[in-house]
Amino acid sequence: MTWHHNERASRRVVRLGSREIVTEGLHLSFWADISHRCMTASWPSFIAGAALVFIVFNAVFATLYWIGDQPIANVPDGAYIDYLYFSIETLSTAGYGDMHPQTHYGHFIAAIELFTGIFSMSLMTGLIFARFSRPRARLLFANNPVISTHEGRPTLMIRIANERSNIISNATAKLWLFKNVVSKEGQSIRRFDELPLLRSESPALALSWTLYHVIDEQSPLYGLTPEDFAANGLSLVVQIDGYDIVAAQTLSARKAYDHVEIRFGHRYADILGTAEDGRLLFDYSRFHDTFEAEDFSPQS
Numbered sequence: 001m002t003w004h005h006n007e008r009a010s011r012r013v014v015r016l017g018s019r020e021i022v023t024e025g026l027h028l029s030f031w032a033d034i035s036h037r038c039m040t041a042s043w044p045s046f047i048a049g050a051a052l053v054f055i056v057f058n059a060v061f062a063t064l065y066w067i068g069d070q071p072i073a074n075v076p077d078g079a080y081i082d083y084l085y086f087s088i089e090t091l092s093t094a095g096y097g098d099m100h101p102q103t104h105y106g107h108f109i110a111a112i113e114l115f116t117g118i119f120s121m122s123l124m125t126g127l128i129f130a131r132f133s134r135p136r137a138r139l140l141f142a143n144n145p146v147i148s149t150h151e152g153r154p155t156l157m158i159r160i161a162n163e164r165s166n167i168i169s170n171a172t173a174k175l176w177l178f179k180n181v182v183s184k185e186g187q188s189i190r191r192f193d194e195l196p197l198l199r200s201e202s203p204a205l206a207l208s209w210t211l212y213h214v215i216d217e218q219s220p221l222y223g224l225t226p227e228d229f230a231a232n233g234l235s236l237v238v239q240i241d242g243y244d245i246v247a248a249q250t251l252s253a254r255k256a257y258d259h260v261e262i263r264f265g266h267r268y269a270d271i272l273g274t275a276e277d278g279r280l281l282f283d284y285s286r287f288h289d290t291f292e293a294e295d296f297s298p299q300s
Helices: 002-009 030-040 043-066 080-091 104-133 226-231
Strands: 012-016 019-023 139-141 146-150 153-162 168-182 188-195 201-205 208-214 235-244 249-258 266-268 272-274 280-282 290-292
Touching: 030 104, 043 080, 043 104, 080 104, 139 249, 146 266, 153 168, 153 235, 153 266, 168 208
Parallel strands: none
Antiparallel strands: 012 019, 139 153, 146 153, 153 208, 168 188, 168 201, 168 235, 235 249, 266 290, 272 280
């Protein structure tokens, strides 16, 4: 009974791409990886958490001042709210000067609060800088991979675009296939294979890039139907790496696709055209659009 209770208590949901996985049995306290939580939390959650910590710290130190024997000068009637204001001034190192410690007890608590303020402000500055400065690849992945004929051969295609429209130099792409298989011992395992691409490198990724994997006899996808994709739980993972010239940082982005997102016998809509003044037109509004290819045959 106790074992099952602990297992339920440690249950959590992990999202990998479009798939949700329930994990059990891992006992990890909230504070065990607090730096990772601070880096991965959303900005509203991060700011709300920082504000909550700030309020709690000041409330605790204000209480310590309040229970003392007039430790702070110029506090009328020893009101708690005035001690709270003094705590905020001390913790933030503002120190306006109207209120100041006047006893050894007051100096002692103020010294502890000053150290706490300096330490917490340094930590918060580092976290905010790390969140702002970490590299983010603004790459747009098509909602659906497509499989249709390309250069006379059945081909898996995935379209990518650089949302910043700057140059990502030496961009490299890798495409992985994940599937469920049963070993000779009867064990169900998740196996992955790298799918070779016609062109896995781009010297300058500025607008769009379409990845092509030819489904020939050497491809793990050869001869598979949509029903086979579903039966084997097939999924795809795309990994893009490159160097952002403007930010002078190495960028990395990934996208996972489940088998239900792959469209057989479809092509991507054309997004390149010519504007009225003759310049090249890149239409992001059609980036995710696909249409049915009438001439497609899986065995063509």
